[in-house]
Amino acid sequence: MKLKTLEIGGFKSFADRTKIEFMPGITGVVGPNGSGKSNIIESIRWVMGEQSAKGLRGDKMSDVIFGGTAQRAPLNRAEVSITFDNTDHYLNSEYSEIRITRTLYRNGDSRYQINGTTVRLKDIHELFMDSGLGRESFSIISQGRVESIFSAKPEDRRTIIEDVAGVYKYKQNKDKAEKELTGVQENLNRVQDILYELEGRVEPLAEQSAKAQDYLETKKQFDKLDQSRLVLELTDWYNEQTEIARELAGAEQASDEQAKVVKQQTDSLTAMKDERKQAETDRQEAQDKLLALTTAVEQLSGEQKLQAERSANRSNATRELKAQIAQVESRLADLKVTEATRQKKVASQKETADELRLQITELTASHPRQQEAAVSEEIEQVRANLVDAMQALTTAKNQQSYLAQEHERNDAESARLQQRSTLLDEQIATATASVTDAQAEVDEATTVLADAQAEFVRLQNAGKDLEAKSQAQRQEWFSKMEEDQRLSTRLQSLSRLSENYDGYFQGVRNLMKAKDNFQGIHGVLAELISVEAPHQTAIETALGGALQNVVVTDEQVGKQAIRYLTEHRLGRVTFLPLSTIRSRELQQGQVETAQNQPGFIGIAADLVKTDVTYNTVVKNLLGTTVIAKSMDEAVPMARALQQRVRIVTLDGQVMNAGGSMTGGANRNQGNGLLSQQNEVETLTAQVATLHDETAVLERQVREIDAELQNVTTAFNEQQAKVLTANERAQQATAKLQVAEERLAQVQKEKTALSYEFNVSNSGTADHETMVAENASEVTDLTDKQAKLQAQLTELTDERTELLARISDADTELTELRAELATAQANVQAAQVRYEDIVEQIEAEQARLTNYQQQMTDLTSDQSDVQQRLSAELATANTDKEATTNLLAELTDKLADLNERINVAEGMLVQAQEAQTDAMSTLSKLSGRQGELRAAIQNGERALEETYDTSFEFAKAEMSDMPIDSIRTQLKLLKQGLAEIGNVNLNAIEEYAEVKERYDFLTQQQTDLIDAQDNLRQTMSEMDEEVETRFKETFDAIAAHFSEIFVKMFGGGQAKLELTDPEHLLTTGVDIKAQPPGKKFQQMSLLSGGEKALTAISLLFAILEVRPVPFAVLDETEAALDEANVDRFAHYLHEVNDRTQFIVITHRKGTMTNADVLYGVTMQEPGVSTMVSVNLQELDNTLAEN
Incomplete structure (x- = not known):
């Protein structure tokens, strides 16, 4: 490479x-x-x-x-x-x-x-x-890398050998193994903690399990005898119930006849009491009226006497009032004369004050102070004009000197500006060409950048939209998967419960697991019916243990299954042979009565869905049970049905036939067999739907992700294009900016120069004109100054004369204002005295009016009052006599009614006593009947719920021992159960589960210990590999180092040494060298050049061992x-x-x-x-x- x-x-x-x-x-x-x-x-x-x-x-x-x-x-x-x-x-x-x-x-x-x-x-x-x-x-080796070799500690220098040996991946694997070992140890610790806890539970649970099995065996014997006891007791109760029913019919007839007699007597007595009540009301009203009339007669008589006394006193009062009225009228005449006099005085004083105000107003209007102010203002204006004229004259004379000097400067400046203008024209042409070129480059770069940015933004927005869409779709996908997983897990759990018949009685569970050995087993009732969710709790309560009854074709199949369960001691099961089961239904009248009651939901059998084959079974178990909305409706419904029908509410409360009530709630209510079955059906449909929806969402997510990947790739490519275009545009813009700034600067200088040139030329042309105008201005200003000085002297003399006149006018004005103040005080005093007289006149006038009203009242006509009182007194006496007669009649009538009522009440008491005796007999019989019904119902329920059997089956299998012997044996077995004490029935299954878990965790502990050993072995192998590679690499580098050192130094010797050869995983690396002519010594003692050459030799040795391209x-x-x-x-x-x-x-x-x-x-x-x-x-x- x-x-x-x-x-x-x-x-x-x-x-x-x-x-x-x-x-x-x-x-x-x-x-x-x-x-x-x-x-x-x-x-x-x-x-x-x-x-x-x-x-x-x-x-x-x-x-x-x-x-x-x-x-x-x-x-x-x-x-x-x-x-x-x-x-x-x-x-x-x-x-x-x-x-x-x-x-x-x-x-x-x-x-x-x-x-x-x-x-x-x-x-x-x-x-x-x-x-x-x-x-x-x-x-890549720098001078610093060379220096690090001879300056590093031996322990740090070993990394050089490790890098060349390529042990990094082995050290990484060892670190990974160490982390895994830590995780294994943590898991082992947890397993050991759990085992420690389980070890303390296994032995006690084993003892509890054995004790529970002993208890179950004893309890089985007790249950068998207790079933026989219940059968015998139920037989006695059935016989007694028949006899009680016969006696109860006669007692009911006698009670009804006495009830009719009591009703007739009660109605008659009620009518007489109503009549007496009305008579008492009439008598009370007559008494109240008589009392009111007596009071009225007394009041009218008293008022007649009072009116006679008042007539005697009126003459004296009339004479006194006439004298007082004459005195008030005399005082009013005197006060009105004084009022007229004082009113004239007020008018005279006001007239004097008005004349003084007029004089003051006229004097103020003609006061010379206004003339003096105008003259003073004019003096100030003239003085200011004079100052301005003197300043302007001085300025004009200074301008004459300046114009002479300016003429010389203009000539020199004109020559300089012409030379500068020529130079700037050349610079503008050059700068304009640069701007044009730069602008073209910017336009091109901007166009490219705009196109790239538009595409970039489009891709960016598309990416964001797809990411948001992907996220939303993925979130929905994950939600659906989580929901699918949750529901699938629940469905699997319920399916396993259903397949294993978990939650069923032991006998049912064992039989259904072996059902393939029998022909004619249709299934458990809970599997053969379905109920809508609102009715599940009611139907489960109504059926109770019967839900686990097994439906079979006929009695023969049932007998075979019972024999199988008995021989293998697998538990007990109630069978429902289709060949013998008969329907049980309510009478039509009972159905109609129930339907007319509030809260009626339906007959229980009608609320169950099943195959037509099993309709008889359903009607047998539920045909006589009514479903009501709640206990509030069930209670009156039971009364309407005479406590003869079993009623179950939607929330599982029961009104039993006979009047007893069963209610409450269990912790696992709502998780019954029907609920589980319905939930399985619902979950199956939901899981199928979720599978389809999840598949669709997964396909959509993958399609969006693929589209997003394409957009992301295009976006990354476009981003690079945008950055390149932006960089080019910035460079072009910067270049244009520099060119424009240079052009603007030169143009600015040119503009300034042109302005200076124009100013200079216009100044030269107008200079002579300005000199002539300046001379004329000096002459005009001198004349103006002389005129203003004369005007100022004339105005000053006029102002002195006005000041003398102002003093005389001020003295006269002060005297008039003093007289006006005195006149205003006189007006105010006269006005106060006038208002006092007016108030006195008003007071006397009010007193006169009062006296005159009293006279009018005293002289009014008294004859009408006397006549009215006489007429009212005569009427009141007549009404009083009539009311007295009516009250006597009502009293006699009440006496007669009371006597009749006493007789009727005696007859009613006799009838009620006879009715009470009949009802007592009826109550005793009904009470006994209820006791028997409750006892029978409790006995049947005990057989059904406690022992999962019916009276017929229990009777067929009951012991032939007499009832007393059975009770004695039950007492002994009960003592035996008591001696066993508290039993943990769950210990049997719990012991099996804990033992299984203990064995499993013990195996896990063994596996984890083996994993620890394997990891330690792996780490040891890694250390051995690292040591081997490190040693081999060290030896090879050391050998090449010794050879290359001799070549580089032209002699001498050098070697690499391990500081701790026994521990190759941690040993350091030391360097010793002997340049020609020197002794053998540590590298740190060499000179700077010797250190560098030694280190270079080592680097070359490394390249010999591990060549690089x-x-x-x-x-x-x-x-x-x-x-x-x-x-x-x-x-x-x-x-x-x-x-x-x-x-x-x-x-x-x-x-x-x-x-x-x-x-x-x-x-x-x-x-x-x-x-x-x-x-x-x-x-x-x-x-x-």
Whole structure:
């Protein structure tokens, strides 16, 4: 493999795109300090993946982008491309030529490409991994790298050997194994913790399991005898119930007859009490009316007496009021005379004040002060005009002197301006041509940029739209997949439960697993029916354990199954033979009564869907059960049905026949067999739908992703085009701006010059006119000044005379104002006295009005009042007598009614006592009937729910022991169960599960320990491999180092040593050397040049052991003297047949041995350029000549 070319654009000082072609052999790069030689090496490191800005002599990565100069604008990106000839496939790639490109934009965006395809930085690193090439390999050696060899500690120096040995991947694998070992240890710890916990549970659970099995066996015997007890008790109760029903019919008839008698007596008594109540009301009203009339008579009599007394007192009051009215009228006459006098006085005082105000107004209007103000203002104006005239005269005289001097200056300036104008015309022509050229370049670049940006924006928007669409579609896809997974898991779980009959009684589960051994088993009832969701809880409650009954063809199949279960002791099952099961239905009247009740949902059997084959079974179990909405409706419905029908509510509460109630809720309510079956059907449909939807969404997501990939590729390509076009447009714009600024500057100078030239020409032409006008102006201003002085003297004399007249007028005005003040005070005093008289007149007038009203009241006619009172008193006496008579009649009527009511109440009491006796008998019989019904129902339910059997089956299998013996045996078995104590029935299954888990985890522990051993073995093998490779590589490098040292120094000896040979994984590497003529010593004791040459020898030894296709040496030999430089250069020649060298140098010995020299210069400050010379071709040409 060879390095072919390096292309640099916008990287550091290489502003222009620069291409360097590398030939086989030695390529030298020379140039003065600061010209940018090292930037070439840094560009190679950068394009090969260097990520440290400081390693590239910068603070941040954007510092590698050309930053601009005084003559050039900064660039927006840096780009470096390096091309390798990979014909021998030295690099692990299918391409025979590999071109790597790295681009960095000023906004921080970056891009990596291999042969034009965008890749990741990781892909670049992997391409060079274990190839001996790369940013940190020995293919790039700087002077600092040489110094690090002799200045490093021995422990750090070992990394040189490790890099050459290629043990990095083994160390990585070991690190990975260590992490895996840590994970295994954590898992082992968790497993051991769980095992520790389980070890404490296994033994106790084993004991509990044995105890539970003993309990179950005893409980089985107890249950069998208890079933027999229930059958015997139920038989007695059935017989007693029949007898009670007969007696109850007679008691009900007697009770009904007594109820009719009580009702007749009650109705009669109620009518008489209503009549008595009305009579009492009438009597109370008569009493109230009599009391009111008596009170009215008394009031009218008192009022007649009061009116007689008042008539005697009126004559004295009339005489007193007439005397007071005469006094008030006399005082009013006197006050009105005084009022007229004072009103005249007020008018006289006001007239005097008005005459004084008129005199003051006339004097103020003719006051000479206004004339004096006008004269003073005119004096000031004349004085100001005089000052202006004197200043203007002075200015005109100064202007005469200036005009004379200005004439001389105009002549000189005119000649200078003409010369400058000619020069500026030439500069404007040149600048205009530059602007035209730059504008054309800008227009072209702008057009290209606009087209590129438009396409860029279109692709960007398309990409965003597709990304958003992809994200939304993917999110929906993931949601559907998660929902599909969740529902599928639930469906599988329910399906397994259904297949294994989990949740069924033990006997049912064992029988259904062996159903293939029988012919005629149709299935468990729960599998053969379906119920809509709103009715599931009600139907499950109504059926109870019957849901697990097994439907069979006939009794023969049932007998075979029972025999199988009994022989194998597999549990008990209730069978429903289709050949014997008969329908059970409510009477039509009961159905109609239920339907008319609020909250009626339906007959339970009608709410179940099943095959017509099983209709009889469903009606047998549910035909007499009614479904109601809730308990609130079920209670009155049960009463309406006389407590003879079982009612179940939608939430699973029960009104039993006979009146008992069963209710509450279990933790697992809603998870019954029917609910699970319906859920399986629903989930099956939902999962099928979700499968289809997920497949469609997945196809859509893949289509969108493919489209997005195409748009992204086009977007990346267009982005590069936009950046290139933008860079070109910026350069063109900057060039245009410079040209326009230069043109504007020259034009501005030309405009200013033209203005100056015009001013100068117009000044010269008008100069004589200005001189003549100035002389005339001086004469006119002198005359104006004399006239203004005379006018000022005349106005000053006039103002003195006016001031004397102002003093006399002020004295007269002061006297008139004093008289006016006195007259105004007199007017105010007279007005106050007048208002006092007016107030007195108003007070006396009010008093007179009051006295006159009192006289009117006293003299009013009293005869009408006396007549009215007499008439009202006569009417009240008549009404009082009539009311007294009515009250006597009502009292007699009430006495008669009370006597009749007493007789009726006695008869009602006798009838009620007879009814109570009948009802008592009926209640006792009904109570006993209810007790029997409840006992029978509880007994039947105990058989059904507790023992999963019916009365008929239990009766067929009951013991032949008498009831007393059965009860005695049950007592003994119950004591036995009590002696067993608390039992954990779950311990049997729990023990099996824990034991299984314990065994599984024990195996897991063994597997994890084996995995630990395997990982430790792997790590040990890795260490052995690293040690072997490290030792072999060290020995090879040490041998070549000793040989090359002798060549480089022309003698002497050197060797590499391990600081800790027993521990090859951690040992350091020491260097000892003996240059010719010196003793053997540590490298640190050598001189600077000897250290450098020793380190170079070691680097050459490394290249002998691990040859690389090319090596870049950056002033590696800078510290060597001339003789050692020649040895260094000759050694390069010896090995350049297998390694291509690129050498940055400023040493003559190295330059002369190079095949191709590139010179780096800065012809333009801050911008590096390259010049190449093929020395081999030059030598051949010189030899031919």
